[in-house]
Amino acid sequence: MLRKLSLVAFLLASFALPALAQRGEGPLDPSLPVGITVPEIIQRFAAKEKEFKEARENYTYRQSVKVQTLDGDTVDGTYEQVVDITFDDQGRRLENVVRAPVSTLERIIITQEDLDDIRYRMPFVLTSDEIPLYKIDYVGRQRQDELTTYVFDIAPKQIENKRRYFEGRIWVDDHDFQIVKTSGQTVPQIHSKRGQENLFPRFTTWREQVDGRYWFPTYTRADDVLHFNTSDVHVREIVKYANYKRFGAKVKITYEGQELPSAPPPPGEQKGQQQPPPK
16 A cells, blocks of 8 residues: 655555454463374465365455545545456456445555455465465464464565565464464565555454355454554555355365365354454
């Protein structure tokens, strides 16, 4: 999100970690896991995340985005976009814009990096292919609503030119070995030699088990006072992912090495959900 200032655009930044959402969250237990090693946990959830990433590419859903700037408690600018992720009759993935009113933002500009973060990095997935890129530290175990989770802090081992990464904390369900919550930000912050800043707020993303097998991102929230060289701007960002439906074409989707049937399991087979905070 670029900040507007005369003819020079500046992007938002935040370096302070906000408090994690507390609804349904238990105390952190730093003891080591029982009956399984930390490397085994990482290996298992990374393999599951790779399956999930491939499966999500075969689902349709609606993505709703709202970005606001605030002066005190007053909203003084809003950007909105609602997009349906669908497929054409040839099975090609489409993004159909359903709603996109004229932006009233005056102090920031939504950049392509922001849009890419919303599409790819806020619903963060850490697969077995990406594990070598990150430093992963086990933090402990923690309850998230009805779930017991393993908690990890992750950060990129090194920053490569023009590549973006997630840095923060993830919560992994100890039964399904899938990420159910992430909290952090995308890095690096971008500073040009001409004094422009392209910086990004911290966010939290919650997932829900919508098909009885995979945990899909359903709600992302960022609420930060973002600091840049000239002034601070309070930014609030909400992203919702809804109406997940498996695409009806003959697409093979596997789970734990088994091909899934064409119809999802009945609701009674789904386990308890964690709940995002009030919206």
